[in-house]
Every structure is written in structure tokens, then in C-alpha cells.
Amino acid sequence: MNTATKEKKTTPKKSKMDFQSFVSRIENMILTGKFKPRERLIEAALSEMFGVSRYTVRDAFKVLETKGLVTVTPFRGVVVSELSQQEVEEIFVIRAALEQVALRLSAQNSTAVDIKVLRKMVKKFEDAHRDDDFVVMVAADTNFHDYAFQMSRNKTLRRMINDLRNRCHIIRYSAWSSPTILEQVMEEHRLIVDAIEARDVAALNKLSERHISHGKEAYLLRLKAENALLR
Amino acid sequence: MNTATKEKKTTPKKSKMDFQSFVSRIENMILTGKFKPRERLIEAALSEMFGVSRYTVRDAFKVLETKGLVTVTPFRGVVVSELSQQEVEEIFVIRAALEQVALRLSAQNSTAVDIKVLRKMVKKFEDAHRDDDFVVMVAADTNFHDYAFQMSRNKTLRRMINDLRNRCHIIRYSAWSSPTILEQVMEEHRLIVDAIEARDVAALNKLSERHISHGKEAYLLRLKAENALLR
DNA sequence: GACATCAATATTGTTAACAAATTACCCGGC
DNA sequence: GCCGGGTAATTTGTTAACAATATTGATGTC
Numbered sequence: 001m002n003t004a005t006k007e008k009k010t011t012p013k014k015s016k017m018d019f020q021s022f023v024s025r026i027e028n029m030i031l032t033g034k035f036k037p038r039e040r041l042i043e044a045a046l047s048e049m050f051g052v053s054r055y056t057v058r059d060a061f062k063v064l065e066t067k068g069l070v071t072v073t074p075f076r077g078v079v080v081s082e083l084s085q086q087e088v089e090e091i092f093v094i095r096a097a098l099e100q101v102a103l104r105l106s107a108q109n110s111t112a113v114d115i116k117v118l119r120k121m122v123k124k125f126e127d128a129h130r131d132d133d134f135v136v137m138v139a140a141d142t143n144f145h146d147y148a149f150q151m152s153r154n155k156t157l158r159r160m161i162n163d164l165r166n167r168c169h170i171i172r173y174s175a176w177s178s179p180t181i182l183e184q185v186m187e188e189h190r191l192i193v194d195a196i197e198a199r200d201v202a203a204l205n206k207l208s209e210r211h212i213s214h215g216k217e218a219y220l221l222r223l224k225a226e227n228a229l230l231r
Numbered sequence: 232m233n234t235a236t237k238e239k240k241t242t243p244k245k246s247k248m249d250f251q252s253f254v255s256r257i258e259n260m261i262l263t264g265k266f267k268p269r270e271r272l273i274e275a276a277l278s279e280m281f282g283v284s285r286y287t288v289r290d291a292f293k294v295l296e297t298k299g300l301v302t303v304t305p306f307r308g309v310v311v312s313e314l315s316q317q318e319v320e321e322i323f324v325i326r327a328a329l330e331q332v333a334l335r336l337s338a339q340n341s342t343a344v345d346i347k348v349l350r351k352m353v354k355k356f357e358d359a360h361r362d363d364d365f366v367v368m369v370a371a372d373t374n375f376h377d378y379a380f381q382m383s384r385n386k387t388l389r390r391m392i393n394d395l396r397n398r399c400h401i402i403r404y405s406a407w408s409s410p411t412i413l414e415q416v417m418e419e420h421r422l423i424v425d426a427i428e429a430r431d432v433a434a435l436n437k438l439s440e441r442h443i444s445h446g447k448e449a450y451l452l453r454l455k456a457e458n459a460l461l462r
Numbered sequence: 463g464a465c466a467t468c469a470a471t472a473t474t475g476t477t478a479a480c481a482a483a484t485t486a487c488c489c490g491g492c
Numbered sequence: 493g494c495c496g497g498g499t500a501a502t503t504t505g506t507t508a509a510c511a512a513t514a515t516t517g518a519t520g521t522c
Contacts, residue, residue: 043504053476058504059293066297075483075504090387093332101328156321160391274474284506289474306474306513468519475512482505492495 022052023060030069030080031169037082041070068167081167085220088168092216095164099149100208102161103192106151107199114151118193121147126186137182138170144189148196168215173222181218188214253283254291261300261311262400268313272301299398312398316451319399323447326395330380331439333392334423337382338430345382349424352378357417368413369401375420379427399446404453412449419445 026046029035041061047054061078064070070078083091106114121144128136145165149158176182188211195203257277260266272292278285292309295301301309314322337345352375359367376396380389407413419442426434 055476062290062293063297066294077504087387090385093385094329094388094391097328097332101324154321154324156318157325160325286506308474
């Protein structure tokens with residue numbers, strides 16, 4: 001059998017970038033703070049930078065707009081979204097509700113393997129914390145939560161939660177400023193895994209609520225600090 | 232100077248349709264069943280029909296795609312989304328969580344005026360029911376819920392709920408098939424308003440759960456009937 | 463008659479050129 | 493020095509032509 005047909009599907013052709021991965025790249029640049037809130041994104045520049053057509057860039061903007069990451073104003077282009085405190089509050093209320101449901105479902109569906117994977121991910125976070133590697137920590141945190149939400153076996157829910165989390169992504173304002181918060185986060189991760197293992201819904205609800213509340217505080221704190229600097 | 236500059240902002244020019252209203256028109260045609268699930272939407276046809284450019288049509292498709300109303304496949308165009316039973320189940324789980332939160336917030340924020348408005352809306356539904364006017368009933372139902380969610384004063388939440396509700400819009404499969412369900416719906420509406428007025432969160436949670444559960448049953452029933460017909 | 467192959471058609475994807483709007487800049491007046 | 497007006501440059505919005513892909517239909521073979 002010749003391999004050409006098989007390869008066609010597996011290799012997405014380096015010469016022409018996949019639209020979805022192009023969107024992801026811009027998304028990542030926003031999440032990692034390469035593009036900062038209020039910064040204007042210019043079609044021609046991005047088109048040049050990534051070697052795609054202006055048209056593709058516009059399409060990507062539309063997607064990012066509905067995800068809430070950029071704001072489009074007719075004839076004035078797009079800027080990286082900046083969340084008001086009001087919006088942050090709104091989003092965290094929603095996240096609290098959705099993540100509680102997700103963890104409840106995950107607890108119901110959890111297997112021994114899942115628990116092992118989660119514990120491994122918690123450890124990865126802790127290792128990164130020991131090494132003081134902020135970037136790895138953020139990745140580990142994201143992976144931990146995403147795995148936990150994936151366990152809910154509700155794809156729609158998982159995607160909605162991830163979109164909301166991205167809108168208040170940690171690195172965008174480099175939250176987690178204080179070391180105390182970090183210790184709390186790690187402790188809460190451990191407890192969440194325990195509660196999932198025990199399928200203890202009541203405990204999960206409380207933990208989830210608290211965990212998100214801490215996330216919100218850290219985020220708002222950082223947001224205020226940034227704003228104070230800018231004005 | 233001439234008055235054109237002032238008018239420019241207030242009158243959106245009838246000759247050129249606003250992008251947002253164009254999207255809404257397609258959206259409505261999907262929701263009201265003018266475009267049916269699995270039906271293919273052709274750029275050129277819509278472009279011709281509404282007198283807008285193909286480009287605008289494509290943009291609209293992108294928006295509708297992220298709202299979950301259409302599905303885009305490269306080089307194969309877009310079709311009106313058809314939800315699998317799995318997806319419907321997923322969506323209703325999420326709706327239950329979000330609508331509970333929304334109603335809880337609404338109860339906290341409710342004023343005497345709000346209650347009056349809600350009661351009026353319930354009555355409008357009941358009147359339409361007496362007149363056997365299905366279309367008005369759907370509109371009244373939508374308005375009732377939207378007003379209740381608006382009262383939560385959480386715009387993000389309100390929009391998310393509305394998007395989810397649209398994905399399982401009543402008319403798309405003409406749910407509410409049985410008269411018994413309709414009686415239940417009306418009774419629940421009355422009870423929900425009462426609970427909001429009394430700010431009785433526990434009651435609201437139960438009512439909300441039940442109301443959505445009924446909605447889900449009606450929808451799934453109709454979905455199955457449609458599928459049985461098609462296959 | 464069913465199936466595969468290939469051409470014709472229809473539809474989507476991409477690009478480039480052009481129009482419209484905004485922004486930036488310069489200049490004169492006060 | 494600062495404000496207003498107007499022009500130039502930048503950037504976005506639109507259109508139309510062209511390329512790539514999928515779908516359809518016809519043809520021929522078994």
C-alpha cells in the first residue's frame with residue numbers, strides 16, 4: 001500500500017496554515033500577553049506576519065470577537081478586549097455555576113485512571129511551583145482543570161467553561177501575584193481531586209466555589225493594579 | 232453645514248442593511264423553521280435574496296456557526312445545525328445551571344415594577360393560549376424568560392442563556408406538542424413569578440429545574456418524532 | 463441493470479484591486 | 493501656544509474575478 005493517501009490526512013501541509021490553528025495562534029498571543037488589552041490589531045500587519053490573506057485575518061477576528069477576546073468596531077478595526085470590573089464579576093458568577101456542574105458530573109463519571117491522571121497533574125503544578133516556573137504552572141493549572149471538565153463528558157459545557165476561562169486568562173494580567181494564593185490553589189487542587197474520588201458532591205460545590213472565588217480575587221486585584229499603573 | 236452628518240448616526244440608512252440585522256434575519260429564519268435542520272444554505276442564493284455581498288453572507292455564517300446554529304464544512308458549505316440527542320442533553324444540563332443562577336439573581340434584584348411586567352407577560356401567554364395562537368405564544372414565552380433573565384443584571388449570563396435557548400428553539404421542531412405540557416408551562420410561569428416576588432431561592436431552584444426539565448422532554452419528544460418521520 | 467470513471471456544472475475559497483472611512487499630520491489664524 | 497480646518501496617509505470595507513473543490517450527470521463496461 002502506498003503511503004501517500006494516508007499522509008494526506010495526517011499532515012496538514014506546512015505551506016498552508018490551517019485556519020483553526022491560525023486562530024489559536026492569535027488567541028495564544030492574546031492569552032500570553034503578547035498582544036495586550038486595548039492594543040489595536042491591524043489586518044495587514046497580521047496578514048504579513050503569518051503569511052495569510054487579509055481575508056483570513058478578518059475571519060479569525062470574527063471568531064475571536066464572538067469568543068470575547070477582541071472587540072471589533074466598524075471602520076476602526078479590532079482591539080484586544082479589556083474587561084471591565086463589571087464584566088469580570090459577571091463572568092466569574094457564570095463560571096462558578098458551570099464549573100460546579102461540571103465537577104459534579106466528573107465526580108459521577110470518574111474512574112481510578114482519571115484520579116491517577118489528576119494527581120499527576122497536581123504534582124506537575126507543584127513541581128513547577130518548586131522550580132518557580134510561572135509559565136509551566138499556568139499550563140499545568142489549565143491542563144488540570146481542562147481534564148477535570150473533560151471528565152464531565154459534556155463537550156458543550158467543557159468548551160463554554162474554557163472560553164470563559166480564557167476571557168479572564170491568568171497570564172493576561174499575570175494574576176497569582178501573591179505566594180499565599182499559590183499555596184491555597186495547590187491545596188485546593190488536592191482537595192478537589194479527593195472530593196472527586198469520594199464523589200462527595202457537597203464538598204465539591206464548596207471547594208469549587210472557594211477555588212473560583214480565589215481566582216476572581218487574584219484577577220481583580222491584578223486588574224486594578226494594572227489600571228492604576230496606566231491611568 | 233448640512234444636516235447629513237447629524238442624521239448619519241440616527242438613521243441606519245434603509246438602502247444598506249445593517250450587518251447585525253442581516254444576521255438576525257437569517258437567525259430568525261432558522262428559528263422559525265423557514266430554514267430547516269440539515270438544509271444547505273448557499274452563499275450566492277442568500278446574497279441574491281437579501282441584496283448583500285457574498286462576503287457579508289460568509290461573515291454572517293461565521294457568527295451563526297459560533298452560535299451553534301449552522302455547521303460549516305470546508306468546501307462543502309454550511310447547513311442548518313441538527314442537534315443530536317446527546318447535544319440536546321448537554322445543553323439542557325447547562326441551561327438548568329445557568330437559568331437557576333439567573334433567576335436567583337433576578338429575585339434578589341426584583342422590584343415591584345418588574346413583578347408587574349412579568350405578570351403582564353404571563354397573561355399575554357395565557358391570552359395567546361386561549362386564542363390558540365402558537366406564534367404569539369412562543370414570542371410571549373421568549374419575552375417572559377428574557378425579561379426574567381435581564382433582571383439578573385448580568386448581561387453576559389443573559390446572552391449565554393439566550394444563545395443556548397435559541398439552539399433548542401421551540402419552533403424549530405415545533406415542540407409543546409401536547410396540551411398538558413402547555414398547562415404545566417403556564418402554571419410554572421405563575422409560580423416562578425410568585426417565587427421571584429417572595430425572593431424564595433429554594434423554590435426558584437426547584438421550579439426552574441422542573442420547568443427546564445419539561446422543556447427538555449417536550450423538545451426531545453418532538454425531535455424523536457421528526458427523526459422517525461425522516462428515516 | 464449496477465457500478466466505476468470521467469467530464470460538466472455548481473459552489474466555495476482566495477486573491478487583488480478599488481472605494482469608503484478614519485486617523486494623523488500640517489498649516490494658518492487667533 | 494493652542495485650536496480648527498483641511499489634506500495626506502493609513503486602514504478597513506466591498507466588489508469582482510479567478511482558483512480549488514465538491515457534486516452531479518452521463519457514458520461505457522462488466
